[in-house]
Amino acid sequence: MSIQAPSAVVLVRPHHFRPNPLTADDNVFQVIGAETESVRIAAAAYDEVTRAAAALEAAGIRVHLFDDESADRPDSVFPNNWMSTHPGGHVAIYPMYAVNRRGERRWDVIDMLKSDYRVQDVIDYSGLELDDVFLEGTGAIVLDHVSRIAYVARSHRADPIALERFCTNFGYEPMVFDAVDPSGVPIYHTNVMMGIATDFALVGLDLIHSPARRAQVVDRLTAHGRTIIDLEFDQVCDFAGNAIELHAPGGRILALSRRAAETLRPDQLAIIERSCTLMPLDIPTIELAGGSVRCMIAGIHLDRRPEVVAA
Template sequence: MVAPILKDTIPVVQNVSHTTNAVVMVPPIDFKFNVETSADNEFQQRLALPEQEIRKKALNEFYNMVSILQSHGVEVTVMDYSGDAYETPDAVFPNNWFSTSPDGDVFLFPMACENRRHEVRPACLKRNLEQQGFSVTDITPVSDLKHPNAFLESTGVMILDHAQGTIYAALSERCDKELLQKYVDLAGFHELIYFETKMASGASVYHTNVMMAVGEGFAVICDEIIEEFERRRVLATLKKTKEVISITEEQMGQFCGNILQLKNDKNEHLIAMSVSAYNAFTLEQKQTLRKHGQLIPIDVSTIETIGGGSVRCMLAENFLPKNV
């Protein structure tokens, strides 16, 4: 449904670029099957490999992805993410604990699983970004101390249409309605569209960004898992400004919804996705996507199989201003 928001009290996002040519990535130093997140992440699968071999494969995939993005003109900040007393098996998915804005704001978000909360390292993030020449003005937690069991896992659960000032979100244990509204107010978005989902298993999708992606002129969405009335609302809103590509639940399982439109240093559009997603899109769907950017398929098969997240989950967009 569309949340009621008093538009005259909320600053409307204007002249904001939807895409960025800078991202933050975190190496999968402690990567392994995360039992805690597997409770509601049906995309995770175990592999019969020793943990040491899994981490070696994951690190190879990670640094190959960094290299591919850099070769296409994307600025990548790799966080100096040294291990500590707590294992962080899902640290490779940093887009779940922070987001950035062109005003220099960094927002921090509460995550549902205890071992994922140890990923939140704002001082380390700030240091690494400033070393790359980015300006961090404020760091703002988006949380509710009165409701410690309310979670909002950043751009994992929120699909941000920066140009239109709209947020799309599938409600779940990891996506609290009240915190959604709080972020809308803090970040200056003026339309919030949230909805319920139901997969073939009967469960809700754990993160919106595995079922949905929004670019400047296109949207990919697994709309068949949205209840019919809400589905019509979501599609009608998207179609006002986007070319909509509907994917099946099977394609969603191959991470076709987990893609991200970026820019390169020449202001050309790219669309990053996994090889699995690329192979699962139909020829017609790929032709449509190519109208909106060069397709960049990247092999992250170990990470997406065991971690239950893919290329988009590995990319935290960096909209921060550069120091002059």
């Protein structure tokens, strides 16, 4: 079992999903105007999460599925931005950039973690929002749990003050870089251009502006034998980097969208399939909001509590 690949996840099924107008300015992956079909889009997103949860459970992943009935949280399908869990019983809660995303933080999710898993502490950084300091979870940070490195594309959603606190509290080394698209627009979340698995890493290397920093990122990612799968920008736009490795009873799987899977070349797929089984999930509606499968999944890197058997 790999420390990089959790075997349990949290998903949130939204009842009123729509692309968030408050995040459209810096999220170039978001489809503007889709909110005009709000009823159809909300129903389709609900169904996509339902099917994704069922597919993960059928593969042997433990899924904790929470429903969100609020009409005021259009991005609640992306819980990885407000929480993360870590080996040793640690949980982090993050400060969010968009005001209408801050209500996504749910204490019933934290209570479930405390009930079903061994939680030693919960460190809540959300108060930093009062000072306009933001760090949007494992959207802004891509974590290498093996090498203890936190990779971060610099943006206003990844403040260096919050990042330093997180890395100090959780024992990661920060690796910060500037990443921009071909038009010079900064990448809003690191996890749209980078996904780290046990034996490989999906990375849009050309988006890292500095050649020297790019080489350092490659050196650190490959230090423990990982293979780099270098993604072209078109593949990043199809969310090929927004994937997550999970541990199922039959072995490791790579969960990603069907759109992402279809954009990968045969040579890239061959690298992945040496250590993972691909699990493409159909989520075209959710991808209208500028995020994909990795954004939907909050991995649980905690030890389960033993089940109590009734006498």
